[in-house]
């Protein structure tokens with residue numbers, strides 16, 4: 638009997654909200670992976686998480702990349718740091734899983750994706766919705782032609798409340814949040830070729846000061862003709878809400894993650910169901926499954942199913958929508974030229990008994 642390959646050693650860089658989720662998953666919920674180290678520019682954050690999960694921790698990216706047990710790195714730091722960190726991870730011949738967006742600046746994001754390609758390492762982007770079981774069923778049915786000709790779509794993601802003012806000044810809604818729906822529509826229906834964005838900013842003067850919005854609706858057209866809306870809200874008030882509807886000539890699909898589970902509690906004249914409050918309440922399983930894909934891609938020496946180019950495509954749509962908001966005009970987009978990574982990539986060399 639051939640020995641099972643040794644687990645892939647994965648380090649997490651950035652120990653904030655999503656880095657903590659990824660580290661906890663790698664420490665126990667992702668078969669074939671082993672959390673080997675965590676790091677954060679804020680050493681206290683690294684220590685808290687490292688001690689909780691019993692792994693080495695620190696603030697230094699160099700030390701992380703010098704650790705021979707690190708085969709891959711999850712980058713879960715703020716977006717402006719992503720291109721440089723992707724470049725450093727790829728330069729050290731390690732596979733990278735990077736949270737969306739690839740960056741805030743397209744030029745450096747393209748350079749980072751190119752660096753990963755040149756180094757022959759995997760670069761997976763954290764579009765977790767592709768790994769959600771309901772969205773995956775929808776994608777398979779659409780791809781199999783069950784809906785017929787796709788005519789319309791509506792997709793929405795809403796947060797319960799806006800981040801604090803300091804975060805508002807750093808975040809770009811269309812890059813951080815809407816990019817999930819840009820990717821989702823590209824994945825389900827193909828490229829977006831035209832969009833017009835509308836926004837509101839009612840509750841805080843900071844939005845106008847920093848040129849941001851709290852609620853955006855984008856009207857978009859796909860290359861195959863499907864017309865639809867992409868809605869993102871920072872302030873739904875009632876919880877985290879994510880839903881998508883695809884209307885075809887033969888069937889319509891609705892994916893609705895607006896309840897935590899299927900249990901409904903009934904009392905006289907009233908039915909109650911629990912609403913999700915955070916993205917994790919909705920997508921806990923998908924965050925683990927996307928890392929399973931990362932591990933499998935490195936183990937098999939192949940490209941992950943969602944990679945750097947998909948991240949760049951979402952960034953281009955975010956930039957187009959930002960332009961549309963600013964200029965008040967419709968933006969036409971060219972179909973992207975395929976610049977995919979080569980077929981054969983870094984393969985995890987480890988073998989021996991699984992620990």
Ligand SMILES: NC(=O)c1ccc[n+]([C@@H]2O[C@H](COP(=O)([O-])OP(=O)(O)OC[C@H]3O[C@@H](n4cnc5c(N)ncnc54)[C@H](O)[C@@H]3O)[C@@H](O)[C@H]2O)c1
Nearest residue numbers: 651652653654655656677678679682713714716718736737
């Ligand atoms: N896929 C999702 O559902 C999802 C959800 C939340 C956040 N995100 C993305 O994940 C990324 C992080 O978001 P977050 O909400 O976890 O942020 P956060 O602010 O909670 O955590 C970021 C951490 O990175 C650390 N950091 C900053 N710069 C660093 C550097 N150069 N090197 C090492 N550490 C550094 C900070 O000290 C902080 O602890 C963002 O790109 C965000 O868009 C994705």
